[in-house]
Amino acid sequence: GENVEQHPSTLSVQEGDSAVIKCTYSDSASNYFPWYKQELGKRPQLIIDIRSNVGEKKDQRIAVTLNKTAKHFSLHITETQPEDSAVYFCAATPGGFKTIFGAGTRLFVKA
Amino acid sequence: EPEVTQTPSHQVTQMGQEVILRCVPISNHLYFYWYRQILGQKVEFLVSFYNNEISEKSEIFDDQFSVERPDGSNFTLKIRSTKLEDSAMYFCASSDKADLRHGELFFGEGSRLTVL
Numbered sequence: 132g133e134n135v136e137q138h139p140s141t142l143s144v145q146e147g148d149s150a151v152i153k154c155t156y157s158d159s160a161s162n163y164f165p166w167y168k169q170e171l172g173k174r175p176q177l178i179i180d181i182r183s184n185v186g187e188k189k190d191q192r193i194a195v196t197l198n199k200t201a202k203h204f205s206l207h208i209t210e211t212q213p214e215d216s217a218v219y220f221c222a223a224t225p226g227g228f229k230t231i232f233g234a235g236t237r238l239f240v241k242a
Numbered sequence: 243e244p245e246v247t248q249t250p251s252h253q254v255t256q257m258g259q260e261v262i263l264r265c266v267p268i269s270n271h272l273y274f275y276w277y278r279q280i281l282g283q284k285v286e287f288l289v290s291f292y293n294n295e296i297s298e299k300s301e302i303f304d305d306q307f308s309v310e311r312p313d314g315s316n317f318t319l320k321i322r323s324t325k326l327e328d329s330a331m332y333f334c335a336s337s338d339k340a341d342l343r344h345g346e347l348f349f350g351e352g353s354r355l356t357v358l
Binding site for chain 2: 165167173174175176177180220227228229230231232233234235
């Protein structure tokens with residue numbers, strides 16, 4: 132079945148710097164890759180997603196890139212702010228009813 | 243904006259007791275899910291449900307677990323005889339698409355289960 136690896140597990144950046152979180156997946160049938168942000172004690176919320184017919188997608192300070200050949204996808208946050216501090220999960224959907232999540236990256240943005 | 247709602251927000255139970263976690267999915271969604279997140283770990287798929295039957299389940303979803311849609315709005319997860327390792331946050335989710343490659347999962351706020 133699908134397996135999603137996520138790195139790093141913890142990331143600490145200075146406010147204003149960029150943050151990059153990387154994920155790999157194993158199932159070549161996966162073609163939808165959402166990213167979720169989870170603040171402490173709250174529900175995961177979708178922040179951006181990408182489908183396999185696209186190599187990059189941007190939404191203001193957030194961008195996601197996908198390399199289907201290498202089975203890599205990454206989240207880029209520019210001009211980080213303290214409110215970006217949260218746990219970020221990448222995920223892959225190999226089809227059907229299941230979404231497989233990575234282990235999460237705890238992002239700390241220091242003011 | 244429509245939301246998935248879950249009750250209770252926190253439940254404490256004794257090992258061996260039965261627990262029912264309740265969810266009200268978004269009203270026009272047809273596909274329902276339960277996920278589990280043990281403290282500090284990843285979100286794990288438990289089960290998906292469509293048209294009053296389980297469509298897919300993970301190896302975590304053993305005979306101790308069951309799901310039901312008892313009426314037109316509620317979707318429940320029952321744990322028959324809780325174990326210490328069932329302590330986790332349980333998230334309900336719903337979607338308006340069968341294939342999640344074409345749709346988004348909407349999560350509820352979660353039900354924290356503590357088994358003593």
